[in-house]
Amino acid sequence: xxxxxxxxxxxxxxxxxxxxxxxxxxxxxxxxxxxxxxxxxxxxxxxxxxxxxxxxxxxxxxxxxxxxxxxxxxxxxxxxxxxxxxxxxxxxxxxxxxxxxxxxxxxxxxxxxxxxxxxxxxxxxxxxxxxxxxxxxxxxxxxxxxxxxxxxxxxxxxxxxxxxxxxxxxxxxxxxxxxxxxxxxxxxxxxxxxxxxxxxxxxxxxxxxxxxxxxxxxxxxxxxxxxxxxxxxxxxxxxxxxxxxxxxxxxxxxxxxxxxxxxxxxxxxxxxxxxxxxxxxxxxxxxxxxxxxxxxxxxxxxxxxxxxxxxxxxxxxxxxxxxxxxxxxxxxxxxxxxxxxxxxxxxxxxxxxxxxxxxxxxxxxxxxxxxxxxxxxxxxxxxxxxxxxxxxxxxxxxxxxxxxxxxxxxxxxxxxxxxxxxxxxxxxxxxxxxxxxxxxxxxxxxxxxxxxxxxxxxxxxxxxxxxxxxxxxxxxxxxxx
Amino acid sequence: xxxxxxxxxxxxxxxxxxxxxxxxxxxxxxxxxxxxxxxxxxxxxxxxxxxxxxxxxxxxxxxxxxxxxxxxxxxxxxxxxxxxxxxxxxxxxxxxxxxxxxxxxxxxxxxxxxxxxxxxxxxxxxxxxxxxxxxxxxxxxxxxxxxxxxxxxxxxxxxxxxxxxxxxxxxxxxxxxxxxxxxxxxxxxxxxxxxxxxxxxxxxxxxxxxxxxxxxxxxxxxxxxxxxxxxxxxxxxxxxxxxxxxxxxxxxxxxxxxxxxxxxxxxxxxxxxxxxxxxxxxxxxxxxxxxxxxxxxxxxxxxxxxxxxxxxxxxxxxxxxxxxxxxxxxxxxxxxxxxxxxxxxxxxxxx
Numbered sequence: 001x002x003x004x005x006x007x008x009x010x011x012x013x014x015x016x017x018x019x020x021x022x023x024x025x026x027x028x029x030x031x032x033x034x035x036x037x038x039x040x041x042x043x044x045x046x047x048x049x050x051x052x053x054x055x056x057x058x059x060x061x062x063x064x065x066x067x068x069x070x071x072x073x074x075x076x077x078x079x080x081x082x083x084x085x086x087x088x089x090x091x092x093x094x095x096x097x098x099x100x101x102x103x104x105x106x107x108x109x110x111x112x113x114x115x116x117x118x119x120x121x122x123x124x125x126x127x128x129x130x131x132x133x134x135x136x137x138x139x140x141x142x143x144x145x146x147x148x149x150x151x152x153x154x155x156x157x158x159x160x161x162x163x164x165x166x167x168x169x170x171x172x173x174x175x176x177x178x179x180x181x182x183x184x185x186x187x188x189x190x191x192x193x194x195x196x197x198x199x200x201x202x203x204x205x206x207x208x209x210x211x212x213x214x215x216x217x218x219x220x221x222x223x224x225x226x227x228x229x230x231x232x233x234x235x236x237x238x239x240x241x242x243x244x245x246x247x248x249x250x251x252x253x254x255x256x257x258x259x260x261x262x263x264x265x266x267x268x269x270x271x272x273x274x275x276x277x278x279x280x281x282x283x284x285x286x287x288x289x290x291x292x293x294x295x296x297x298x299x300x301x302x303x304x305x306x307x308x309x310x311x312x313x314x315x316x317x318x319x320x321x322x323x324x325x326x327x328x329x330x331x332x333x334x335x336x337x338x339x340x341x342x343x344x345x346x347x348x349x350x351x352x353x354x355x356x357x358x359x360x361x362x363x364x365x366x367x368x369x370x371x372x373x374x375x376x377x378x379x380x381x382x383x384x385x386x387x388x389x390x391x392x393x394x395x396x397x398x399x400x401x402x403x404x405x406x407x408x409x410x411x412x413x414x415x416x417x418x419x420x421x422x423x424x425x426x427x428x429x430x431x432x433x434x435x436x437x438x439x440x441x442x443x444x445x446x447x448x449x450x451x452x453x454x455x456x457x458x459x460x461x462x463x464x465x466x467x468x469x470x471x472x473x474x475x476x477x478x479x480x481x
Numbered sequence: 482x483x484x485x486x487x488x489x490x491x492x493x494x495x496x497x498x499x500x501x502x503x504x505x506x507x508x509x510x511x512x513x514x515x516x517x518x519x520x521x522x523x524x525x526x527x528x529x530x531x532x533x534x535x536x537x538x539x540x541x542x543x544x545x546x547x548x549x550x551x552x553x554x555x556x557x558x559x560x561x562x563x564x565x566x567x568x569x570x571x572x573x574x575x576x577x578x579x580x581x582x583x584x585x586x587x588x589x590x591x592x593x594x595x596x597x598x599x600x601x602x603x604x605x606x607x608x609x610x611x612x613x614x615x616x617x618x619x620x621x622x623x624x625x626x627x628x629x630x631x632x633x634x635x636x637x638x639x640x641x642x643x644x645x646x647x648x649x650x651x652x653x654x655x656x657x658x659x660x661x662x663x664x665x666x667x668x669x670x671x672x673x674x675x676x677x678x679x680x681x682x683x684x685x686x687x688x689x690x691x692x693x694x695x696x697x698x699x700x701x702x703x704x705x706x707x708x709x710x711x712x713x714x715x716x717x718x719x720x721x722x723x724x725x726x727x728x729x730x731x732x733x734x735x736x737x738x739x740x741x742x743x744x745x746x747x748x749x750x751x752x753x754x755x756x757x758x759x760x761x762x763x764x765x766x767x768x769x770x771x772x773x774x775x776x777x778x779x780x781x782x783x784x785x786x787x788x789x790x791x792x793x794x795x796x797x798x799x800x801x802x803x804x805x806x807x808x809x810x811x812x813x814x815x816x817x818x819x820x821x822x823x824x825x826x827x828x829x830x831x832x
Contacts, residue, residue, distance in 0.1 A: 019692040052680040057546070067686050073676035075549045076688035078572050081542035084534065088546020088554070089676070091504055091530040096550075096678030114542070117535035265503065266528040273665040276526035277495060281664045284484045314657065318486045321659045329486070329657040333512055333595070354742030356656050357735070359816045 008042035010051045011069055018068045027065055031231020033132065033188040033221025034063055037197070041099065041128060042070065044202045048209060050097045057086045059111070061103035062136040080111025083118035086125045094262045097208055098125040105135040108144040108168050115174070119214050122179030124260065126204045127216040129170060132223035133242060140226040144168035147245055152226075167245055171218045175251035181213035183252040187220040189239045193248070211259040220246055288324025294350045295479025297435045298358045300375050302343035303367025303388070308422035312365070313344040315426065319436040319444055320348040328356035341370060348435050362479050363433060365425055366392065367408065376401075384478050386428060388421065402478075404432065406467050412460060420460035427464025433478050438465065484659040489627040489649060490515035492660050493557065493583055494523055496631030499665045502553040502581070503529035506543035508536060508562060511595045512651035513585035516557040537562040541569030541582070548578040549687040551675030553635050557583035559651075560601050561592070564609065570644050571610030575689035575700065577674075579638035581631065582616075583647040585654035588812040596812020597651035597735055602789035605648045606762045613701045615708050617645040617715065618762040620733040624658035630760070632663060637715065639670050641707055648762060650785065652735040652814065711764055718766040722748060723755030728827055729773050730756045731794050732783040735814055740783055743820035752828050754781075762790075767797040774798035779831040783807045783820055803831060 007013065014023045028034045045051050051072060058066035060079035067074035073096075077085040082100040090098045107115050107129050118125065134152055135141040141154040145167050149158040159167075171185045182204055186197035197219055204215035220242050222234035229237050274281055299316070303309040310331055317329040330345040345358035360380045366372035366387040372395060376385055381400040389395075389405035397403040406428050412421040423445075430438050438461070445457045487495065493516055497505070505520035517533065524531040530547075534540035540556045547554035558566060563584045573580050586601045588594040603609070606618045617637050619630040627649065634645040676685045691697035719737075722744055723729065732740045737758040747754050757773065759766050774780070779802050782791040791806045798804070807823040809815045815823075 017686070052683060053678045055550075055676055055678050064690065067688065071683055073678055073682055074686045074688070075546065075676055076576075076686070076690055077545070078542060078568060081538065081545075081569075084539040084542035085546035085549070087532065088504070088506065088543035088548070089550055089678075090546075091532070091543075092547040092550035092552040092554070093678045113535050114539055117539065121532075268527055270665045270667055273498065273527055273667075274662070277498065277523065277662075279485055279495070279662045280483045281499075281662045282483055283661055314486070317657060321484060321486055327486070327659060330652060331655055333651070333655050352741075353658075353738075354745065355739040355817050356658075357652065357739060357814060357816070359818075 008039070008046045010042045010045040010054070010072055012071045015068045018065070026069065028062065029225040031222060031224040031234055032062070033219065033223070034130065036188050036194055037128065037130065037219055037221065038069055040194070040198045040201050041101070043198070044205055045072065048202065048205055050205070050209065053095060054097045054099060055089050055093065057082045057089065057098065057100045059085070059102055059106050060137070061106045063101050063103060063130065064137070066101055080106050080109070081114055082106070083111065083114040083123070083125070083127065087118055087121070087123050090124055095264055097205065099128060100125055101128045102130065103136065104129070104131045104133065104143040104145040108170050119174050119180050119216065120177050122213045124208055124211060124262070125214060126208045128201065129216055129218040130221050131170070131218055131246060132221045132226065133167070134223050134226040136223050136226050145246070147241055169246060171216070171251045174216060179214060180216065180252055181254045181257040182207045182215040184250045185218040185220070185246060185248045187238065187243060187248050188222065189235055189243070211262050212254075212257040218246070220248070284324070286322070286324060290323065290325055290350045293481070294325070295481045296347065296349035296351065297363060297433060297479045298361050299346040299363045299365065300343060300358055300361040300378070301346065301365040302341065302371030302375055305342045307367045308419065309342055309365070309367055310344050312422040312426055313346045315441065315444055316429065316436060317346050317348070319441040322440050322443070323436060325350060326353045328353050330356045343371065363429070365429060367421070367425070368392065382478070384432065386425070386432065388425070402473065404428070404468070404471065404473060406464070406471070408464070411463050411467060415456070415459055415463060417456050417460070420456055423457045423460035424464035424467070427461040428468035431465040431468040432473065484661055486657050487624050487628070487660045488515055488655060488657050489621070489624045490585065490654040491519045492624045492627035493631045493647065494519040495660070495662070496628035497555055497581070497635070498523055498527055498529070499628075499663055500553060500632040500635040501666050501669045502555050502635060503527065504547045504552055504554040505529070505531050505556065506534050506540040506547070506554070507556050508534050508540050508558065510559045510562045512587055512654050513557050513559040513562070513583070515654070516583060516585070537565035538569065541566040544580050545569055545573055545576075545578060548573065548580045549676050551672035551677060553639070553669065555581040555583065557585065559585045559587045560589045560598070563601060563604065567604065567610035570616065571612050571614060572689045573644045574608070574610070574614035574616065574704065575612065576687050577642040578644070578687065579642050580644045581634045581638055581647065582644060584649070586648065586650045588810070594812045595651065597785065597814055598810060598812060599650055599734060599736070599785040599789070600787075600810065601648065602762070602784070602786050605646050606793075614704055615763060617641070617643060617711060617764070618648050619645065620648050620760060620762050621653060622734050622737045622758065623653065624656065624660050627653065628660050629663065632666065639672070641711055643707065648734070650734045715761060716764045716766050716768070717760035718769060719758040719760060721756040721758065723757065723773070726753050726755040727778050728752070728754040728781065728824070729777050730754055730781040730783060730824065731759070731770070731790065732756065733759050733762060733790065736783045736785055739815060739817050740820055742817040743824060746817065746821050747824045752824060754824055765793050765797060770794060770797040774801045777802060779803045779805065779827055781805050781807060781823055781827050783815060783823065785809055785814055805830070
């Protein structure tokens, strides 16, 4: 014999998760629309054959106990956050079907941003939005959808435009977005409108199953307890008062939306992961030969934004790293970067590095006047101040440090590329301090993608070296021994 | 070449991907933004998800959703953003979801500034959200640890089904250091409890609701049984020059790095001081500190907060020896010279 009326498979036979004594009945009040709607959703899940794939997300509100009833994967969510939670679920499980079942306080007030953004991203999910113009679970407070003049426990004199504004029309609002594929508002007034709602829910789920995109069905639903109206009269109240403010209808439908593929996530093996990162695992195998008297160099490099001082610092750090030295690079970050000046701290040592922060450098590289003024006094006695004499015209440098003026920018200009001033500086620093081998630095330059840049930079590096050597400065002793 | 020069923030994402994390949900904030940027770059290359969420709240709830499905997932932010995530972290703790949250601390309270600070100690180590729960809190002090401890964080999160935090500061996040790349983790633990959108997981439920008082009490007791196991087995710390020490200094993150320099100088000057650096801020190395307290004259706590770490040190040793505080805040960090002076003062006071 064929069952003509049975409990949907996607409902539990017995509501054993319910905190209530009666495991047969729902926790909903008599006349509440959630019961109707749960059944419509459950039947759709059954008929569309998605019961095993479905994940039901229930945020705070009367329907937070969706997991009492729906025998599908269940995730309970914080107030308003169901669309964000559903996004996480959907992205982790590309082949699932995700239903976010939300009330009006949840979706239209505290979670207004989450629903707006999930809809705008076109998340593959179906939202069932229950609009009963009131907060049910917390005991009848005003919702964004509460009607003008409607009395609630927090609008005891009736909702007033001057104090609370107008009822929020969610379907209209979301239908202005490009991404959603289907948005319809239905009602639960009578059997005819309930059948229409039934159809809309199926359609919404079908849009998700076919991978076309975000769908939402708003359902005007009675809340006899919150409204303090008898169950039967509440359906009439809905027809009389809500339907004109929230007109039912299809607000958006994009039948031609391009379906997305929903492949299961690929699991990569170790080689594929490292390949994707372009890295190789394991301990460093390179032989290191750091001279036993190699001192600890603590550098401050500073200049205008765009002069490449951060990159210069990084390259010196990286070059020293390839020689097996201990290194650290610390930038100034944030708004300072936008103020036109930039600086970084570099430490290179044969020993493990404690502080990467350099308040007293052994070497200052100042690419402009303000940098020199800011940092010259901080240089340690016996240290060195290397500065771009193309920009620095009046240098007041403490007598206990060695000043090294080199016109980095002018040299770079003569070579035909002003941007290589930092490479000219690199050549000079390496020649003056031996912080790294020029060979190691050259190897880094040779890895650049653009061939013509390699040539230019190598020339700049050599020019920097020659300019430093030409000064004939005695450099032994720079750094902390 | 097997060493990479990475920013701490980049190393976190590399560690996460090596640990099998395949989704990142985040919101930009200085000085943590490189984490989101690196995830945006790398996640698609390993078939993972990157979403720039609408808000910190959106991000933590996306993490909640992905973790519910058994995926290794994470988010990161800096101090004010972490405040916004706290509700979601509390939900994850109650629902026993393994998630990883990174906090690259900056100056607060309020908008504060973007300088490095450690003012989030209490909000991360003590569990900044509502209710009775704890978060395992790892405190890296360099780029290598940003990578390694992120990998560990995912393992701990899965083992204990609990949120794990990485607590670092702006300097540790921004600093570049060489990182040796660990081997990728391929065989991830099976999660039978997860909602997977499959026939055999239809009975699974991820929830933080325990309507009956007795049920919630039982759940909290279950969490705390787990926490007591964590306190027994997961304490991690580093000892630096503690042999024959007469004084112990305690610090984590960037301050521990500067303290190392100060301790070297103090040792050169004949002061017998070493450092105990907690790597897990919770569980805290109580026992080791207690042992040390029996042999030393006094302790120094250095922190970029107004005296939060020092509370845990005093509790651990039950104030059995004097503990002094050296604190800088507001985005300032102590120099090695300042810490050296603090060490000398400690010695003068407690010869």
